[in-house]
Amino acid sequence: MLPRVIAVAVAVLLALAGAGCATVDAGLPAQARPLVTTAAASPPATGAPAPGAPAPAGGAAGCDDPQASLRPPPVPPAPGAMPAGTFLATIQHRGYLRAAVLADVPPFGSINAFTGQFEGFDVDLANRIGRAIFGADGHVRFRATTYAERIPVLQRGDVDIVVATMTTNCERRRQIDFSTVYWYETQRVLVPLDSPARGLDDLGGQPVCTAAGTTTVDTLRRAPSHPLVRTVPNIADCLVLLQSGQVAGITTTSAVLAGMAAQDPRVHLVGPGLSNEPDAIGVARGHPELTRFVNGVLADVLRDGTWAALVRHWLPALRPPPAVPVPRYTDGG
Incomplete structure (x- = not known):
């Protein structure tokens, strides 16, 4: 029963995060408290506008390389000295960076059951960005988000950045901007040891679970084996469904599945x-x-060894260790 208890404990922590539990947001103003992680309906297509909604301006048209982003400034502003009149100065004046992260996806983003604090690979990246703005730790206010809410929280202005294992693609670039790639991942399948399935091809006509609002939903729907798509707001819920026999498998990125295993x-x-x-x-x-x-x-993180150190800390079982991503830029400025 222990694995099920762990999964349920994660779900309880998510509920506490959504309710503004003091261990997560003690002393924070209302706008910095965790987002309510409510169930969300599966979108018609990952990253696509709702039916009848006008298409966002710019972005996907002419999207030659969805992995390329704007080049960094030749000389970055010093910590605590963001340029006047910029959004960076607004963040500095506010006193904290608002970052949305996942709360149920170790080792990238989760809530520590003992401390009540967010932790993980993505959380550490957000903290590094906050340190570069303010020159000290303790200036990032985290909000729990679901996969389906990652784009809406940016569009509503609830947060400044989303660091939540979000795949960059042209469709999503119609709605938000993206940094350069910091992690390359592969989607795979998780099944019980006693399952005869050896891949998605063997799960035709059977329920396979994944999180709503992700690119994995699209992959499932396109699968030639035609599995039955079962979506949930939080990927941790998939493990509970698998353990109880309500789904035949789970699909998401391999690092997340390795955490479940x-x-x-x-x-x-x-x-x-x-x-x-x-x-x-x-x-x-x-x-x-x-x-x-x-x-x-x-x-800087990719160049100075920080990225490799984060991989060793949060994903020590990855063998061989993944190659450091090489940034790609869209412009020369």
Whole structure:
């Protein structure tokens, strides 16, 4: 029962985060408290506008390389000295950077059951960006988000950045801006050890679980084997459904599935990679100086050994360790 208890504990922590539990947001103003993680309906297509909504301006048209982003400034502003009149100065004046992260996806973003604090690979990246703006730790206010809410929270202005294993693609670039890629991932499948399935091809006509609002939903719907798509707001809920026999498998990125397998020795990853998922940081449109600044921080993280150290800390089981991503830029400025 222990693996199920772990998954349920994650769900309880998510509920506390959404309710503004003091261990997560003690002393924070209302706008900095965790987002309510409510169930969301599956979108018609990942990153696409709702039916009848006008298409966002710019973006996907002419999107030659969805992995390329704005080049960092030649000389970045010093911590605590953001340029006057910029959105970076607004963040500095506010006193904290607002970052949306996942709360149920270790090792990228989760809530520590003992401390009540957010932690993970993505959380550490957000903290590094906050340190570059303010020159000290403790200036990032985290909000829990679901996969489906990652783009809406930026569009509403609830947060400044989203660091939540978000795949960059042309469709999503119609709605928000993205940093350079900081993580390359592959989508795979998780099934019980006693399942005869050896990949998605063997799960035709059977329910397969994934999180709503992700590119994995599209991959499932296109699968020649025609599995039954079951979506949930939080990927941790998929593990509970698998353990109770309500779904035949789970699909998401391999690192997340490996985290689930570490919780429950009765499940394992099967099959080849289904798709490549380049993850980047989401930034609200209209703030190119913030996107450039974030890219500068990422360039430092990739170059100075921080990225490799984060991989060793949060994903020690990855063998061989992944290659450091190489930033790609859209402009020369």
